[in-house]
Amino acid sequence: GAVVSQHPSWVICKSGTSVKIECRSLDFQATTMFWYRQFPKQSLMLMATSNEGSKATYEQGVEKDKFLINHASLTLSTLTVTSAHPEDSSFYICSARDAARQGASSYEQYFGPGTRLTVT
Amino acid sequence: AQKVTQAQTEISVVEKEDVTLDCVYETRDTTYYLFWYKQPPSGELVFLIRRNSFDEQNEISGRYSWNFQKSTSSFNFTITASQVVDSAVYFCALSEDTGRRALTFGSGTRLQVQP
Numbered sequence: 653g654a655v656v657s658q659h660p661s662w663v664i665c666k667s668g669t670s671v672k673i674e675c676r677s678l679d680f681q682a683t684t685m686f687w688y689r690q691f692p693k694q695s696l697m698l699m700a701t702s703n704e705g706s707k708a709t710y711e712q713g714v715e716k717d718k719f720l721i722n723h724a725s726l727t728l729s730t731l732t733v734t735s736a737h738p739e740d741s742s743f744y745i746c747s748a749r750d751a752a753r754q755g756a757s758s759y760e761q762y763f764g765p766g767t768r769l770t771v772t
Numbered sequence: 773a774q775k776v777t778q779a780q781t782e783i784s785v786v787e788k789e790d791v792t793l794d795c796v797y798e799t800r801d802t803t804y805y806l807f808w809y810k811q812p813p814s815g816e817l818v819f820l821i822r823r824n825s826f827d828e829q830n831e832i833s834g835r836y837s838w839n840f841q842k843s844t845s846s847f848n849f850t851i852t853a854s855q856v857v858d859s860a861v862y863f864c865a866l867s868e869d870t871g872r873r874a875l876t877f878g879s880g881t882r883l884q885v886q887p
Contacts, residue, residue, distance in 0.1 A: 686874060695863065695877045696817075709872070743815060749873065756824055759805045759867045761875060763817040 655679055656748050658764035665736055665771055672732045673767045675746030681726035682748035686761065687719075690743040702729040726751065736771045743768050774799045776866050778878035785854055786886050793849045793881045795864030801825075805867040806840065806847045807875065812860045820862075823847065854885045 655678040665671045675685055683704045688696040700721050701709040708721035718740075720732040729748075733740055747761040775798040785791045797806065808820040821831060823840050831838045835852045851858055864878040 684872065686872075693882075695879045696875075698874055698876075701872045701874060745815075745817065747875075756805070756822070759824075759873050760819075760822060761867075763809075763819075765814075765816040768815070 654750060654760075654762045656746065656762045656764040658744075658746055658767050660767060661765060662768040663770070665769070667737055667771055668735055670732055670734045671736055671769060672730055673744055673746075673769075675729045675731070675748070675764055677727045677748045677750075677762070680748075680750040680752065680762075682729075683726065683751040685723060685729040685746055685748045687721065687729075687731050688745045688747070690745060690766075692743075696745060699731075733769065736769070738771045741769055741771045774801075774804075774866050774868060774876045776864050776876055776878035778862075778864055778881050780881045781879070782882040782884070784884040784886060787856060788853050789885075790850060790852050791854050791883065791885075793851075793862050793864075793883070795847045795849065795878060797845050797847065797864070797866050799866060799868070801869045803869040805869075807865040807867065808838065808847075808849050809863045809865065810860045811863060811880070817863075820849075851883075854883075856885050856887050859883060859885045 657676045659674045685702040687699045690696045699714045702721045702723040704723045710716045723729040743766050745766045747763045777796045804825045806823045810818040837850045839848045861880045861882045863880045865875045
């Protein structure tokens with residue numbers, strides 16, 4: 653159980669175009685999903701917290717107009733990188749919390765396999 | 773603000789050696805959770821352990837063991853009799869108690885196990 657999928661697993665796009673990444677919780681409902689970015693040989697940095705039915709919360713320094721997040725259902729959050737540039741090339745990872753869990757296990761985040769974005 | 777420090781950037785050992793990965797954290801919360809994740813070359817994070825701030829018992833799972841010391845704000849991870857398949861980047865992370873319960877990750881330790 654507790655599987656999170658991401659699509660696509662990798663994508664190459666041209667500079668100036670937009671690309672959408674999907675994050676789905678397959679066997680549980682997630683009121684909260686998180687989006688992380690990981691540059692090569694670096695740690696995961698939280699970009700934003702995606703809340704079902706409301707606006708995402710962005711971390712300091714993350715441009716909300718560039719990284720559009722939509723969490724329209726309890727099982728799907730999308731990240732759209734608008735007008736992508738080579739510096740946006742990175743590994744994007746989403747995670748989700750199971751809304752049904754309580755107590756200690758409610759702190760658990762289930763991670764997707766990641767999406768490798770290359771902007772040429 | 774929360775912070776997780778993994779001072780060891782890279783460790784190289786020979787198979788069958790024991791290795792300890794260090795993790796030191798900072799938080800003002802009295803209730804918090806600590807995690808260890810493994811990230812193999814494929815990139816997908818593998819959950820290893822979750823520990824809450826009130827449980828200081830050490831944990832052992834096969835060749836893996838964890839030592840949580842609240843007095844020194846450390847949560848160290850030991851692999852006994854390392855194997856080549858243990859080669860990966862290991863991340864320590866801290867979850868805040870309130871609100872979003874977002875994870876703050878350490879910078880990671882790259883472990884190379886040589887045959």
